Amino acid sequence: MSVSEKFILPDSLIGKRIVKMDAPEKAEGKTRYIHDINLPGQLHGKILRSARVHARIVSIDTRAARALPGVHAVITAADVPDQRPIGVARDHLPLKSDRVRSQRDEIAAVAADSEEIAARALGLIKVEYEDLPVLADPEDSRKPGAPVLHEAHPDNVAMRFDYAHGDVAQGEAESDVVIEDSFRLHYVTHCCMGVSGIIAEFDASGGLLMYSNTQVPFLHKREFADYLNMDPSRVRIVQPPIGGGFGSKLDIYPFEVIAVFLARAAKRPVKLQFTREEEFLASPTRQPVLLTLRSGCKRDGTLTFRQVHTLHDNGAYTSWGATTPFVMMQTFSSLYRVPHCDYHTVAVYTNNPYAGSFRGYGNLQATFAIEQHMDMLAEAIGMEPLEFRLKNAQDAGEVTGQGMVFKSCGFKECLTTAATRSGYSAKRKQNIADRTAPGAIKRGIGMASMLHVGGGAKIYPSDGCGTILKLDDFAHVTLITGASEIGQGSETVLSQLVCEELGLPMSAVTVVNNDTAITPWDVGVHASRTTFIAGNSAIGAAKKAKAKILAAAAKKLGVAEAELDLRGGWVIRAADGEALQDLPRLLRSLHFSDKADLVMTTFYYEPPSVHQDKGYKGDVSAAYAWATQVVEVEVDTETGVVRMTRVTGAHDVGRVLNRLGIEGQIEGGVVMGQGYALTENLLVENGVMKNPNFRDYKLVTAPEIPEMDVSFIESMDGEGPQGAKGVGEAPAICIAAATANAIQNATGVRIFDLPFTPERVYRALKGKGEKLHWKPV
Amino acid sequence: MSLKHDIDFTLNGVRTRATVRVDMSALELLRDTLGLTGTKYGCGEGECGACTILVDGVSMNSCLMFAVDCHGRRLVTIEGLAADQAGKRAEALSAAFVEHGAVQCGFCTPGMMVQASHLLDKHPHADSEAIKRGIEGNICRCTGYKKIVDAIASVTD
Numbered sequence: 042m043s044v045s046e047k048f049i050l051p052d053s054l055i056g057k058r059i060v061k062m063d064a065p066e067k068a069e070g071k072t073r074y075i076h077d078i079n080l081p082g083q084l085h086g087k088i089l090r091s092a093r094v095h096a097r098i099v100s101i102d103t104r105a106a107r108a109l110p111g112v113h114a115v116i117t118a119a120d121v122p123d124q125r126p127i128g129v130a131r132d133h134l135p136l137k138s139d140r141v142r143s144q145r146d147e148i149a150a151v152a153a154d155s156e157e158i159a160a161r162a163l164g165l166i167k168v169e170y171e172d173l174p175v176l177a178d179p180e181d182s183r184k185p186g187a188p189v190l191h192e193a194h195p196d197n198v199a200m201r202f203d204y205a206h207g208d209v210a211q212g213e214a215e216s217d218v219v220i221e222d223s224f225r226l227h228y229v230t231h232c233c234m235g236v237s238g239i240i241a242e243f244d245a246s247g248g249l250l251m252y253s254n255t256q257v258p259f260l261h262k263r264e265f266a267d268y269l270n271m272d273p274s275r276v277r278i279v280q281p282p283i284g285g286g287f288g289s290k291l292d293i294y295p296f297e298v299i300a301v302f303l304a305r306a307a308k309r310p311v312k313l314q315f316t317r318e319e320e321f322l323a324s325p326t327r328q329p330v331l332l333t334l335r336s337g338c339k340r341d342g343t344l345t346f347r348q349v350h351t352l353h354d355n356g357a358y359t360s361w362g363a364t365t366p367f368v369m370m371q372t373f374s375s376l377y378r379v380p381h382c383d384y385h386t387v388a389v390y391t392n393n394p395y396a397g398s399f400r401g402y403g404n405l406q407a408t409f410a411i412e413q414h415m416d417m418l419a420e421a422i423g424m425e426p427l428e429f430r431l432k433n434a435q436d437a438g439e440v441t442g443q444g445m446v447f448k449s450c451g452f453k454e455c456l457t458t459a460a461t462r463s464g465y466s467a468k469r470k471q472n473i474a475d476r477t478a479p480g481a482i483k484r485g486i487g488m489a490s491m492l493h494v495g496g497g498a499k500i501y502p503s504d505g506c507g508t509i510l511k512l513d514d515f516a517h518v519t520l521i522t523g524a525s526e527i528g529q530g531s532e533t534v535l536s537q538l539v540c541e542e543l544g545l546p547m548s549a550v551t552v553v554n555n556d557t558a559i560t561p562w563d564v565g566v567h568a569s570r571t572t573f574i575a576g577n578s579a580i581g582a583a584k585k586a587k588a589k590i591l592a593a594a595a596k597k598l599g600v601a602e603a604e605l606d607l608r609g610g611w612v613i614r615a616a617d618g619e620a621l622q623d624l625p626r627l628l629r630s631l632h633f634s635d636k637a638d639l640v641m642t643t644f645y646y647e648p649p650s651v652h653q654d655k656g657y658k659g660d661v662s663a664a665y666a667w668a669t670q671v672v673e674v675e676v677d678t679e680t681g682v683v684r685m686t687r688v689t690g691a692h693d694v695g696r697v698l699n700r701l702g703i704e705g706q707i708e709g710g711v712v713m714g715q716g717y718a719l720t721e722n723l724l725v726e727n728g729v730m731k732n733p734n735f736r737d738y739k740l741v742t743a744p745e746i747p748e749m750d751v752s753f754i755e756s757m758d759g760e761g762p763q764g765a766k767g768v769g770e771a772p773a774i775c776i777a778a779a780t781a782n783a784i785q786n787a788t789g790v791r792i793f794d795l796p797f798t799p800e801r802v803y804r805a806l807k808g809k810g811e812k813l814h815w816k817p818v
Numbered sequence: 819m820s821l822k823h824d825i826d827f828t829l830n831g832v833r834t835r836a837t838v839r840v841d842m843s844a845l846e847l848l849r850d851t852l853g854l855t856g857t858k859y860g861c862g863e864g865e866c867g868a869c870t871i872l873v874d875g876v877s878m879n880s881c882l883m884f885a886v887d888c889h890g891r892r893l894v895t896i897e898g899l900a901a902d903q904a905g906k907r908a909e910a911l912s913a914a915f916v917e918h919g920a921v922q923c924g925f926c927t928p929g930m931m932v933q934a935s936h937l938l939d940k941h942p943h944a945d946s947e948a949i950k951r952g953i954e955g956n957i958c959r960c961t962g963y964k965k966i967v968d969a970i971a972s973v974t975d
Contacts, residue, residue, distance in 0.1 A: 064916040067924030068931060070856025070896030077855035234860050234868060234925035234959050284858075284925035285959050317861040528923025528960050701919040705961055709922065712962035735865035735957065743950040743963040 048618045049609040054537050055763050058701035059547060062533045063282065063526075075238040075252055075281045076314060083240065084113050086303045086313035087159035088296060089149040089166050090322065091141035094177075094728035095188065095392045096170035098139055103149060105165035111158040114306035115166070117149045121302050125268050127293050130199060130359035132191060135298035141170070142190055143357035143392050144729055145323040147295045152303040152311045175392050177727045179331065179354040182389035183818050190357060190390040199355040202366035202386040204657045206374060206442030212346025212381030216337030218421040220414060223815040225794040226330040226406040228723035229716070231399055232740055235284015236320045241300040242310035248275040249301060254283045256290040256525055257565030258557050260501075264293050269301065280555040286527035287713075288398040289324055291567055292360045296323065321733030325397025326723060327405070328362035329354040331815045334373075334410045338418045342432045346381035349373050349410075350817045353388035355395065362396025363388040365403025367500070368493070370657060372407040375441035376492040377415075377433040382442060387817065392728040398567065400710070404493055404774045405717060412489035412778035413791065426469070426782075427460050430490065435667075437756070444658040447665055449766070451693030451754035455669040456490060458752050463671040463689035472786050481679040487782025488671045489775035495695065495766030496663030496758070497648045498568035505647040506575040507561025510539065510582040512590075512640040514632050516610060516624040518545065521553045523563025524575035529769055530702040531571045535579045537699055538762055542583035543590075544607035545624075561643065569767030572698065573664065574646060576762030581644030589640055593631055594622055649760065664758045664766045667693040670711070672779035673747075676787045681803025683784060685715050685747040688776065692751065695758040695766035707751050707772040714776025716741045722796050825889040829854075830898025838885040844878075845869045847885035848895060856896035856928045860957070867956030870929035870936075871895050875904050877936035879955075896928035905935040910973045918969035922960035930956050934970045942975040949974075 066072050103115045118124065118138035126134055137146045149166050153159035174188045181187055182197040189195050213219060240252040249271060255261045258278040266273035283290070300313040315323065335348040349370075355363050366386040374382045419429035435441070437450040460466060468486045476483060497504040509521035520539055526532045536550040543549075553559055563575065587607060594612040595602040598621055606615040612622040631638045648663035673687040688711050697703055720739040724731040732738045757764035777795055784802065785791040792805045793813060804810045821840045828834065829852070838847055845862075848854045848871070857880055860868030864879040871880045872894040899905035900912070911934055914920070921927050930953060937944060937952035944952060949970045950963070958966060 058919070060916050061919065061921055063924070064919075064921040065912070067921045067927050068912040068915040069900075070928035070931070072924055073855065074858075074925065076859060077849075232957075232959055234858075234866065234923065234957065236859070283923060285923045287959070317863070317866075528925075530922065705919045705922060705965055708962035708964045709960045710962070713959070734863060735861050736863065740957050740959070742955075742957065743953045743967060744947075746950070746963050749962070749964060 047620055049611060049613055049620055050618060051608065054541050056697045056700055059533055059537055059699045060701065061530050062536065062552065072282050074235050074284050075240065075254055076235065078240065078252060078281055079312065080240060080242060080310040083310040083312050084152040084154065084307055085156045085159050086150060086152045086300050086311045087156065087163055088147050088299060089163045091144060091146040091148060092168065093141055093170045093172060094144055095173045095175045096141050097173060098137065098141060098148065099169040099171050101149060102167040106151060106162040109158065109162050109165060111154040112151060112162045113309060114152040114303050115149060115162065116302055116306055120306065123270065127268060127295065127298060128358055128360055129292060129363065133358040135295040143394060145394060147299060150299045150303055152307045175728050177392055179352050179389050179391050182391055190392070194390060197390045198387055199359045199390050200363045200388040202370065202384070204370045204374070204384040205382065207381030209346045209348045209381045209383040213337055215339065216345040217340040218418060219335065219337040220417055220421065221333065221335040222414070222793055223331065223333045223813040224410045225813055226332065226409060227795050228326050228329045228725055229721045230321060230324065230326045230723055231285070231287045231289040233285030233287065233289060236315040236317060237296065237324055238312065238314035239297050239300045240310055240312045241304040243304060248277060250277050250279065252279050252281055253297065254280065254290050256286050256527060256567060258525060259523065259562050260565055261293060262557050265301070268298060278557045280525055283527045286566060287400045288402065288567065291398045291565065292325065317735070318733045321738065322730055325360055325362065326394050327399040328365050328396040328403060330406045332406065332410050333815050334414055336414045336418060338422060340422055342422060342424050342429050344377055344379045344433045347373050347379050348383045349385065351386045352815070352817065353386055354393055355388040355390050356393045357390065358395045360395050361398035369403040369407040371443060371445065372404055372411060372492055374443040375445050376411060376490065378435060378439070385817065393725050394730065400713065401770045401774045404491060404770070405777055408489055408491050408774050409778045409781065409795065412775070413781050416782045416785065425466060426488065427456065427466055430456055444660055445665065446660045448760070449664060449695060449756040449758040450667060451756040452490065452667040454754045455667050455691040455693055458691035458754060459488065459669040459671045459689050462750055462752060463673070465671050469786055476789055481677055483676045483678055483787040485674045485676060485783035485785070485787025486671060487779045487786055488669060489778035489782065490669040491667070491771060491774040493666050493771050493774065494568050494662035495573065495666030496760060497570040497574045497650060499650040499652050499661050501564050503647060504564055504574065504650065505645055506563040506578040507645045508578040508582040508643065509561055510586050510642045512586060512628055514625065514629045516549065516628055518543065518550045519553060520550055520579060521560055522575055522579060523561045524554060524571045525566045526554055527566055529571070529706060530699065531575060534572050534699050534702060535575055538576050538579050539583045541763070542580060542587055545610060561645070569666065569769040569771065572765055573761055573767050574648060576765065578644050578646035580762050581646055582642045585642035585644060586640050589642070590627065594627055597627070598622060663760045664695065666766045666768060666771050668771045668775060670775040670779050672776060672783045674780060674783040674787060676784055676802065678788060678806055681799035681806060683719055683797050683802055685719065685780065687748045689750045690752065690772065691754055692768060692771060693754040693756050694768045695761040696755045696764035697753050698763060698765050703768060704751060706768055708749055710772025711749055711776060712741050712746055714773040715747065717773070718777035718780040718795065719797050722798065823886050825886060827888045827890060828892045830894055831901060840886055842885040844871070844880040844883040844885050844888050847888065848880060854895050854897050858925055858928060867933060868926050868929040870932045870956065872904055872932060872936060877933050896932055899932060899935055904939045907938050907973050908935050911935060911970070914969040914972045918965045918972065920961060920966040920969040926956060926958045930958065930966060938970070938974060944974055946971055
């Protein structure tokens with residue numbers, strides 16, 4: 042060390058642009074995803090799906106398939122009498138026994154030497170069906186005489202949610218303006234670039250090893266043990282790098298259990314990987330929703346009440362989509378201050394694809410309705426939409442009717458920042474004035490805001506995450522975390538938080554986050570929780586390590602611990618930064634001594650949130666995230682084509698930890714929201730998916746993206762890791778709602794159905810759009 | 819079983835021989851027969867670009883190309899991009915993808931890298947709009963494309 046380096050200047054990693062740790066290997070094509078892994082002796086599995094939407098299975102003949110050379114196992118429900126119902130409501134068997142209820146339904150499966158042989162074997166399986174009437178429209182599901190999909194649910198109701206605070210009748214009586222509209226939200230799906238896949242094998246000692254893309258490895262471990270009647274300690278899940286998640290991998294799916302059954306039957310490792318078509322047909326969707334919202338306010342702009350009814354199309358079986366009301370009701374009850382709120386959802390079975398969890402979890406649907414009504418109410422009382430929102434927006438310190446406590450809240454700053462940076466108010470007025478000007482292209486600007494959990498969500502018995510931190514004799518840190526990485530950059534931000542505590546460079550950390558045999562428990566990647574929960578957990582472990590190191594250094598150097606700190610790989614004097622002891626040598630002196638002590642710490646972080654009561658009330662998250670997004674569009678009134686030109690977002694993220702990573706999350710979320718608003722539409726007709734491919738299911742491509750301006754509001758959450766809150770889902774939530782408001786601003790026409798395809802917009806502009814009026818039965 | 823053919827081609831600068839089924843795609847040849855897994859299967863019908871490779875210096879969806887048609891041709895995959903003339907910017911491009919945050923889940927990244935190399939080889943002065951059009955056939959579900967465009971733009975002449 043030279044004299045000039047003797048004093049180490051303070052330097053923080055927080056808020057910097059930190060490159061994603063695994064980006065180099067991914068950019069060079071070296072990363073091995075599940076699709077790239079093959080085990081010795083591995084067979085290839087394939088699933089025979091239903092040729093009918095709703096039918097009784099009369100017979101299944103697998104004899105020819107079993108006789109095909111190269112086929113090792115053929116299984117149907119009859120071959121796995123021990124199979125148990127799976128999924129959120131335990132309402133379907135992995136292999137269907139006597140009846141199919143949707144196009145994706147699994148009837149038989151084959152394990153063979155190659156995919157080609159497996160495919161040929163499937164073609165040899167003969168299934169005789171007896172068609173049953175198809176229930177395709179959720180509105181028909183509760184009509185008298187409707188086909189009953191599950192005998193345990195004779196009314197076809199899969200789930201119900203009823204929430205209330207205040208008294209909506211009183212709210213309505215106090216209102217000067219009351220409006221009511223129905224909204225129709227469509228099917229979309231995740232379209233992870235890496236298709237679903239799994240490799241299952243029983244290892245030499247009879248334990249189950251799965252190479253899996255799941256976002257919830259520890260929940261899976263337990264569930265698989267349960268389904269297979271195994272000791273959970275003998276189930277191990279390894280997660281290779283995941284080619285996109287977005288919520289799609291939160292439930293247990295039939296293909297995963299089927300792969301295990303095939304491996305058991307064939308006594309060989311079995312790899313089962315979807316085709317893209319299969320990915321469309323048999324992976325979950327976003328929840329399609331019919332929603333009727335009744336809202337009121339006073340002349341002075343005070344919101345009075347909200348009454349909400351939704352009909353969720355559950356599909357043939359129940360996955361997480363049915364539970365999206367947990368999030369939707371939060372938006373209705375608590376995004377703005379509303380004294381009276383009444384929320385009801387009925388999720389009904391149909392023969393359609395079943396809906397799962399998808400980034401935003403119902404919040405895109407709820408926000409689409411609320412934020413259109415915010416514009417409409419403002420217009421009805423002649424108030425500027427921004428002013429109307431500011432008047433009703435939440436502040437820090439608020440305890441909402443649903444019992445959510447907003448300890449940090451930058452909502453008003455989000456509103457004013459997004460409005461100012463986009464020139465919202467002036468452009469809005471100008472666009473209205475320009476509606477009658479010549480020219481087919483009309484410009485529009487619209488805003489929408491969102492509230493989402495930003496400090497985990499206490500849904501399971503624990504919402505926690507564990508960390509093990511190991512410092513080796515060269516001061517290299519192995520960060521062993523329960524948190525899964527699905528591309529969002531958790532490994533980088535967690536390392537950053539550890540390095541910040543220990544005064545180390547990013548290069549000093551290796552992350553282990555993908556093996557249930559090694560990593561400590563975590564509930565899974567969902568609810569925008571990883572930075573907050575796993576981050577606090579990592580910090581907790583790092584603080585313990587730091588305390589241990591400083592205690593040892595203090596003893597060695599003969600100074601008080603409080604006078605020391607860690608920086609740049611050294612123990613320094615806190616007062617002036619003087620380097621006193623290099624960390625590797627200190628660690629070695631601990632390890633290779635009479636004491637023979639390692640610096641290895643553990644920490645489990647459980648957020649200080651609570652479970653909701655039976656009425657869905659309670660402070661379910663340790664922090665809440667806020668955002669306002671302003672969307673600008675150009676509407677071609679001759680063709681109905683809507684072009685999204687600019688998105689201005691302001692996000693209360695608590696604090697920016699990794700600026701590069703958070704920008705990437707937001708830009709990606711905005712474009713995902715753009716797809717939801719404009720181009721993506723999974724067409725399901727009479728239970729049959731019409732466009733299970735990228736040609737006909739239109740994702741946004743590079744030339745279509747808007748200009749994006751993102752601002753961060755740093756409300757410095759007191760519980761957040763370094764003040765940060767969750768952000769993963771937030772950016773996708775507002776876009777469709779803001780686009781609806783922008784199209785209205787451009788054309789004077791409001792559209793209540795998604796997506797805003799040229800056809801829908803054109804028809805609406807010509808007065809040919811159908812205005813939906815839906816009332817619950 | 820299906821008919822097979824012997825083919826002889828150059829793969830990442832190395833003369834390579836293989837026996838392939840007539841119905842096999844170049845993607846399967848690369849991934850399953852030769853074990854080069856950097857090239858990804860995203861859709862199998864030429865819509866997503868995850869399987870992009872260079873064939874005689876032209877970017878192609880390897881899922882749409884028959885393996886037998888590789889005979890006599892010069893193939894470059896993500897694994898060989900940096901060493902190839904057409905990919906002379908590959909190292910800089912790879913560093914730019916990392917620095918600009920153009921990689922999240924990374925599944926589209928190899929195809930995007932190959933396509934970007936090809937684009938810059940043909941249009942070294944491409945501006946942002948031209949870059950966006952140049953990667954129109956490559957789908958990314960994570961990033962929203964902005965950082966990918968920025969990364970490519972940073973290594974133009």
